[in-house]
Amino acid sequence: MKKMSLRTRVLTGAVAAAALGAGTFGAMSANASTPAAAPATTVKADTANRNLQQTTHLTLDAATKAAQAALDAAKKENQRVAVSVVDRNGNTILTLRGDGSGPQAYESAEKKAYTAVSWNAPTSELAKRLAQAPNLKDIPGTLFLAGGAPVQVKGAPVAGIGVAGAPSGDLDEKFAQAGVAALAK
Numbered sequence: 001m002k003k004m005s006l007r008t009r010v011l012t013g014a015v016a017a018a019a020l021g022a023g024t025f026g027a028m029s030a031n032a033s034t035p036a037a038a039p040a041t042t043v044k045a046d047t048a049n050r051n052l053q054q055t056t057h058l059t060l061d062a063a064t065k066a067a068q069a070a071l072d073a074a075k076k077e078n079q080r081v082a083v084s085v086v087d088r089n090g091n092t093i094l095t096l097r098g099d100g101s102g103p104q105a106y107e108s109a110e111k112k113a114y115t116a117v118s119w120n121a122p123t124s125e126l127a128k129r130l131a132q133a134p135n136l137k138d139i140p141g142t143l144f145l146a147g148g149a150p151v152q153v154k155g156a157p158v159a160g161i162g163v164a165g166a167p168s169g170d171l172d173e174k175f176a177q178a179g180v181a182a183l184a185k
Contacts, residue, residue, distance in 0.1 A: 069182030108164035112148030117160030123148035147172030
């Protein structure tokens, strides 16, 4: 075997590296510009599977309808409030801040909605339970003040509506109930 000069070895190595790099770049460019076809698999839901559970959730349109109804009820009584709607898991679907509502109203409305759906009860009722169990108020994300109402389907909670900003919790809860009532129409 003939020994190559240093110059020949360097040039040969550089050419090989350039060819390898060009091939790799070309393959990467081809992959980046051509999306892979999605596998054609069919997933079939097994409704008899006891490991699966179906739940009912409000649509965004329904949550908006309820929140707007609560906001409109407050506006009719010249109250400036915020309204929040959360899903069964306590996740906020939407929050509407009415014109002129206070800075605390936004967060308070979310917490009241979360509390109502968590216990499937109006927050005015839950506030009464604090006398027997004062540590309830220490649960993160909750607010035991009147103004939250659960949305139920067949007795089970599917959402919560919270209202905050009126001068009394009774008014807040009245407006939250107006939101729940709007869903029945």
